[in-house]
Amino acid sequence: MWYAFKRPAGATGPATALVTHRDLSATVTATGTIKAMVGAEVKVGSRIPGRVEQLAVQVGDRVKTGQVIARLEQDDLHAAVEKARADLAADEARLATVRNGARAQEIQSAEAAFRQAEANRLLAQVNLDRYRQLYQDGGIALQVVDTAARDYDVAVAQVHNTREQLSLIREKYTVEDLRYAEAQVQQARAALRIAEANLGYATITAPMGGVVASVSTQQGETVTSGSAAAQAPTFVTIIDLNRLQVDAYVDETDIGKVHVAQEATFTVDAFPDQEFTGKATAIYPKALIQQNVVTYDVVIAIDNREGLLRPDMTANTTILVAKREKVLAVPNQAVRREDGERVAFVQEGNRFVRHPIKTGWKDKNYTEVVSGLKEGDRVVVGEVGNARVQARESVPPGAK
Incomplete structure (x- = not known):
């Protein structure tokens, strides 16, 4: 004053x-x-390693939220997504098979085998009873009776085996098999989400609007990434003036x-x-x-x-x-x-x-x-x- x-x-x-x-x-x-x-100054970097295919901004450029700043090569990332999708499709098909169980043709074939085995057992039993009577009457030798008895035992074993096979086919997959197949599908879906996320990380965008204050990489340069935020490479620094x-x-x-x-x-x-x-x-x-x-x-x-x-x-x-x-x-x-x-x-x-x-x-x-x-x-x-x-x-x- x-x-x-x-x-x-x-x-x-x-x-x-x-x-x-x-x-x-x-x-x-x-x-x-x-x-x-x-929050008005942010350092923008890459969360994955790769070669810088495109660098779209320079110092002093004004950017908007979501604007593309840089892109990394994406060929291998696209391939990873396609593989993850194929793995998911295979695991989903496996889960459907487990849920559906055995096909009708398999069950019908097993039932027919069981009926055949049961018929063979009944025939062997009839023959054994008849040969035993003939042996008591002196009409045949003991050796014939022994052979008939052996045939009957084989027929009984065959019935037991076909019954077990029919049971296994009717209940082809256990509860544990179903849970495992469901877990495989969940794991495949998670792998697909990771692959898609990595593909998204290859396109670096501005998290906010502002002015590009610095650029610390160049087109064609290969960048690496760290597990911690402090280790991640910085592409550009954006300041909201x-x-x-x-x-x-x-x-x-x-x-x-x-x-x-x-x-x-x-x-x-x-x-x-x-x-x-x-x-x-x-x-x-x-x-x-x-x-x-x-x-x-x-x-x-x-x-x-x-x-x-x-x-x-x-x-x-x-x-x-x-x-x-x-x-x-x-x-x-x-x-x-x-x-x-x-x-x-x-x-x-x-x-x-x-x-x-x-x-x-x-x-x-x-x-x-x-x-x-x-x-x-x-x-x-x-x-x-x-x-x-x-x-x-x-x-x-x-x-x-």
Whole structure:
């Protein structure tokens, strides 16, 4: 702030100022840095290894959410998807077979074999009974009876075997077989999803809109990938210039005056004649200590719709910590201390009269007057000197 003094011709008196109503404000100044907000700067990379087939952006390009940034070679990835689909089809066919069980022709054939075996057993039993009777009557030798008995045992075994075969065919697959086939299908489906996901990863897109801040690869280069995000290769860095903030580093002696939602103004060296505005949104509780100087990071949200500001610019910040509107005020130079009280010298004609005053709020240029003066009074802002010397007029900024 400054004062313009009007010297009437021949005037030699002290400078004066008009007592007026004005707004008073208290501020805290700090130096800060423009940075991207959390989430406004992203590093975009590849989740799979491969050769860069296409690089679609350069530094300074504006991109939209979902816009293609780069593509990797995809021939092997397409083949992996096709193989996974074929494996799934084979496992689904196997599951259908297990669920359907044996075919009707297989069951009919097994039933016919069982009936044939049962008929053979009945015939062998009849022959054995007949030969035993003939042997008792002396009509045949014992050897014939033994042969008939052997044939009967074979027929009985055949019946047992065909019965087991029929049972196995009717219940061809167990519950465990069904569960295994279902698990194979689920595994094949998961493998297909992984193959399709890897194919999707070969097309790298912008996760948000913004400006390409850096490009760290080139077309034709082979990239690798890591298991951790920190190891993944970065293709480009994207910054949303509409989501910037100022990190103002406020001295520990002033941090107690700063609160969230306070308004702030700042300038940058790139545009020294332009003042930008913002509002405090956060105060970091942890101090920053550099060269034994303790500061606290005050985050100030800013409006960069014009696109003039860039990350890492130095911001000379002023935070409005308090404000009083339309109070009666005088320049600080007009308030004096005499005999333990505050006084001001008021011009009355060509004399200067001492007035005791009560003061209130004060900023770096003006002091609030609670009592002792009225609007329109002229007070001395320089040395009083001889009280009868003609006054020299001082006009504060904005006064008439």
